Amino acid sequence: MPASAFPVHTLESAPPAARRTMEAVSRKQGYLPSAVALLASSPELLDGFLKISALxxxxxxxxxxxEALIMTMAVRNECHVxxxxxxxxxxxxDAAPEVLAALREQRVVPDExxxxxxxxxxxxxxTAGAVDDGTLQAFLAHGYTTRNALEVxxxxxxxxxSTLGNRMTGASPDPQMAAFA
Incomplete structure (x- = not known):
């Protein structure tokens, strides 16, 4: 389905079930991000993402x-927003600029x-979660825990x-994020 098939909802045009979530995001951000306005076509996806993201x-x-995990996902899945x-x-x-650049460019991050x-x-x-013991041990050796592994x-x-929904709808960075695009 072409991205143009997805409406950029306003509070008035959004499905009623999405409006409370949209209002909350708008209050928190100071504006309604276009990605939220696009995902509002599915109140369940929008609400589900925000709840899981908060968790x-x-x-x-x-x-x-x-944030390193999120950027890894965003870059891997080519979600520009x-x-x-x-x-x-x-x-x-206050992440070091070289850390940010490495994450954005899928290069080795200078912070081990x-x-x-x-x-x-x-x-x-x-591996669809079936990491081998060596991979898990390498992760744990950097101060992470088995709980952290599951949090990943x-x-x-x-x-x-988020990334798949944003790509499907054609979400792009808002003017407020232009400096980081």
Missing amino acids: FESTTLDPLSR CVAMHSAKLTAL RLEAMRQFTLSVIA VLGIGAYTM
């Missing part, structure tokens, strides 16, 4: 590790711990929904 944010993974949004978030977290997150995320995807699965699930 992922509440995990024991540190913020930079979570996600790359812009999470580049902004990494910048706000974040590189371990990137590699583990890619392994979990490539949660992050992959959340950002699979």
Whole structure:
């Protein structure tokens, strides 16, 4: 289905079940991101992603590790709106510019711990979760835990929904994210 088939909803045109979520996002962000307006065609996907994303944010993974996972997913799945949004978030977290550049370019990250997150995320995807013991041990050797390994699965699930939905709808970075596109 061509991206133009998906309407960019307003609060008035959105399905009633999506309106409360859209209002909450708009209040939090100060504007209604176009990705949210596009995903509103499925209130269930929009609400599900935001709930799972909030759960992922509440995990024991540190913020930079979570963002390394998200950027790995965004770049891998070529979700340009996600790359812009999470580049902004990494910048706000004071991530080193070379870390951000490496994540965006799918290169080795100069921070060994974040590189371990990137590699583990890619392994979990490539093996559909059946990572071998050596891969798990390499992840754990960088200070991560078995709980963190399972939290990676949660992050992959959340950002699979987001990146695939955004690509299907043709979401692009909003003007507020232009500097990070």
